[in-house]
Amino acid sequence: MRGFRVILDYPSGTAGAIVVVVFSLLAVFGPAIAPHGPFEVVYNTDHSVLRLSPPVANALFGTTNQGMDVFSQLLWGTRSALLVGLLSAVGSVVLGTAVGLASGYFGGWTDEVLMRLTDVAFGIPFLPFAMVVISLSKPSLGLVILLVVVFLWRIPARVIRAQVLSLRSRPFIWAARAAGASHARILARHIAPNVLPLSFLYAAIGVQTGVMLEAALSFLGFGDPNAMSWGAMLNAAFQAGAMRSAWWWVLPPGVALSLFVTAIFMITRAYEELLNPRLRAI
């Protein structure tokens, strides 16, 4: 947790960390404190639907055109946004780190094959690719996560390969080899610990990108229809033609998305300065 403490040395890092912690708490406890379900209709006392209402007492952030509570939707949406962000970040970084380690350490044909594969991955344009795949199958949160992983692993793979290439020729790696250390031991004990800080950086960037891409897909109508998310809220508002009129509907998911993405960016900035001392000297 030494790295985490260094993030807090930077004001921007601290601010970002606070925002992310608040969002994480909302993702965990939000659905429990949400007054309504994500697709539940709110009624007036006279049993009529509370339709497209600005904030009132029994709908803190107002309601949608179908009478659903925006506040509750926002809380449920936080959970799916962070779920997609976290899982796709972990998935892409684990895959990318594994590819980068194998490619950089073993070199030769392993490197050749893995890096040509990475080249192909670098050619994938995310939105068109994801829209085609989702159209051909059933949209779900799991599929979105998988698509984001397929899109994101390429960057940590390249960066970590480069790092391993420079580590591999350091004398202490030769010394380990001379001592009789196996490939597995050298990778696990000597190389991985020296590239993990980079993996963490790409994990943070992965969370941010995952959340953004999920919102983009949902906004375009390719999200999981059974899961509420920030993008899905914006999509519903857009389809209802309420983007300009119902500010209370558009603002919460838009602000949440921007705030979260900016917070992660501030954390990665602080973390990058930690990794790259040249940025520190100003």
Place this chain on the structure above:
Amino acid sequence: MVGEPVIEARDLRKWYPVRGRGFASLLTRRKPEFLKAIDGITLSIRPGEVLGLAGESGSGKSTTGMTLLKLHQPTGGEVRFQGLGLLVNETNRTRLAFRRQAQIVFQNPYEALNPRYTVAQSVGEPLSIHFPHDRDRRREMLLRAMDRAGLRPSEDYLDRYPHQLSGGQLQRVAIARAISVEPRFLVADEPVSMLDVSIRAGILNLLCYFASELHMAILYISHDLSTMRHVCTRIAVMYLGRIIEQGAADTVLDAPLHPYTQALVGAVPVMAGGRTRAPSNLIGGPADAIHLPGGCRFHPRCPRAMDVCRERDPALDLVASDHEVACHLYDSLSMSAPVRGKQ
């Protein structure tokens, strides 16, 4: 020196392909070129013997050390360890057995230790690889190695990290790590060239002690002939991947035969009032190891080059007892047929 050689190399070669590998090189049909880092080396080291490997940068000294330890795979030739070939019967068990017996100390002590490891972890790593189930023995060997490497008292060092130690201390840690498993063969690759002059003698004395008291066979690689007289029993001089002169340390240093060795010895600074030598009269710099000159590879720089040098590659011939040289100047002295290093 007594005993069978611990390590022997016969006609050892290490060539690096110069053109890239992979798809591109499969498609283009160009004749492959090689950088001949080692081009036919024959040597042997007995227990208690320190063989100095001298030569300028790029002559293949370090590659020779790494290849003898099988850290590089040789392109050709043979390495035998205690009479057993190393290229054949390569199983995991024989690999580990060899790794236990042959160790290396690198030039740069600041880079030779994992920065995240404490001294105890670094020195203990070879032990935990080779004696994974014997904790007490590991502890005992760890402390013995630290003591032998002059890290006393060891408690002062065990929990330190590399960035908390000086260069000389780090090199002693690297040495303790190498000798922790009590190897029979040690490669010391320029172990003092990055250290302060004042602490070099201490490190060199350690090497002498390992050879004379622990009967290790040591390959001492250096470009610095002045340290060699102190440490080495024998000296081999390398030029562009080949040994061009080899013999007892005093013989090679005091009566060098090969013009290249003569130039190297002449370049060593001499104290005022001591012996003086003619300044070096070599021509230009070393040829490039990809496009070696025909004949003797030294002839373009040699002040005494003859016609035959441009045509025939000289073999390493025995010209006096325990003194071999690869030079046409001594063809008439050659004792009977060439003994080793036939070309």
